[in-house]
Amino acid sequence: MRKFFRPREYFKPETLEEALNLLAKYGESARPIAGGTDLLVKKPPEVEYLIDIASLPLDYIKNDGEYLKIGSLSTFHSIETSSLFKEGAYRILAESAHDFGQATVKNMATIGGNVCSAVPSADFPPVLMVLDAKAKIVSLAGERIVSMEEFFAGVRKTVLRSDELLVEFQIPKPPPHTGAAFYKLGRTSVDIALVNAAARITLRSDGVCEDARIALGAVAPTPIRAKGAEKLLRKKEIDEALVEEASQTASEETKPISDVRSSAEYRKEMSKVLVKRVLQKSLKRAKGE
Ligand SMILES: Cc1cc2nc3c(=O)[nH]c(=O)nc-3n(C[C@H](O)[C@H](O)[C@H](O)COP(=O)(O)OP(=O)(O)OC[C@H]3O[C@@H](n4cnc5c(N)ncnc54)[C@H](O)[C@@H]3O)c2cc1C
Numbered sequence: 001m002r003k004f005f006r007p008r009e010y011f012k013p014e015t016l017e018e019a020l021n022l023l024a025k026y027g028e029s030a031r032p033i034a035g036g037t038d039l040l041v042k043k044p045p046e047v048e049y050l051i052d053i054a055s056l057p058l059d060y061i062k063n064d065g066e067y068l069k070i071g072s073l074s075t076f077h078s079i080e081t082s083s084l085f086k087e088g089a090y091r092i093l094a095e096s097a098h099d100f101g102q103a104t105v106k107n108m109a110t111i112g113g114n115v116c117s118a119v120p121s122a123d124f125p126p127v128l129m130v131l132d133a134k135a136k137i138v139s140l141a142g143e144r145i146v147s148m149e150e151f152f153a154g155v156r157k158t159v160l161r162s163d164e165l166l167v168e169f170q171i172p173k174p175p176p177h178t179g180a181a182f183y184k185l186g187r188t189s190v191d192i193a194l195v196n197a198a199a200r201i202t203l204r205s206d207g208v209c210e211d212a213r214i215a216l217g218a219v220a221p222t223p224i225r226a227k228g229a230e231k232l233l234r235k236k237e238i239d240e241a242l243v244e245e246a247s248q249t250a251s252e253e254t255k256p257i258s259d260v261r262s263s264a265e266y267r268k269e270m271s272k273v274l275v276k277r278v279l280q281k282s283l284k285r286a287k288g289e
Helices: 016-029 076-081 091-098 103-108 111-116 124-130 227-233 240-253 264-286
Strands: 009-011 030-033 049-052 061-063 067-071 134-139 142-147 152-154 165-172 178-186 193-203 209-217
Touching (some): 016 030, 016 049, 076 103, 076 111, 091 124, 091 178, 091 193, 111 124, 124 178, 209 227, 240 264
Parallel strands (some): 009 049, 030 049
Antiparallel strands (some): 067 165, 134 142, 134 165
8 A cells, every 4th residue: 555654743843862862762763853845845755753853952053163063953044144154165155045946945955864865966065065065973872973975875865873863064174275165057046056076176386286085965875076087187287178177077077867957968068168167166265266
């Protein structure tokens, strides 16, 4: 018989401990719900207990000088409007939030939900990947820190256990002369991405590239780093020809599928275009132009 999404109980814990106890008690048949903009659209029929985490104190943005710490319940609206993201490499956080859905969704959708949904086209994972972000994950058994690259395990699959919650993203302070950029290609500006890409470039004081990171979404079962393209850029003086070569290499590293939104060929071609744009913009920003 066909099963429908009809949770039999809804909980609204006020503390993290209460939420973790509920997750431990109900296991695989429970699901945390944050903004609900993914879960209530997807409506997974196996969910019997909904644990609404929206009241937990996880909507914050702090900068202790060494790390930027963002609570997983921060909405895209709070990321877009935070005064901490007006300049420097962190500004891609606000820029990607700006490009995210419509205002109504931005007010509900959380960054934790975006990452935990593990949808390949999600906008925040490539941004977090180039910023070298780590996820703080907690359960009654304790806490663990997982890098964004280790976090995703497949389409809608992550390394999270059913008794765990993602509570915080930790982003190390970027070195000086670092620039970062994000681009998203969608059918319209509020549609989910056909392809998205982020880059971060750090230059030495003599202008040579010290480090480069490139990440793409919607071109593989999980968000990916284009490590071959990154390697081409490191320890070199980046010019237009090198940007072109790195963009081509990044596109060759993608493994897109064809679906209702786009053909695989188009995604591959657009990966090249988007990587070129994010590299050009990151380079300009790293030079302070
Ligand atoms: C109209 C519309 C437009 C959209 N536009 C975009 C867009 O432009 N870009 C984009 O990337 N996405 C977009 N989305 C998808 C969705 O809004 C985002 O992925 C959103 O960030 C999900 O966050 P949420 O808080 O609503 O998650 P929820 O729906 O509450 O949860 C999503 C999943 O994550 C789990 N979860 C949530 N928080 C945690 C946590 N802290 N720890 C462990 N598990 C957790 C839930 O159990 C669930 O499985 C759009 C959706 C809609 C409906």
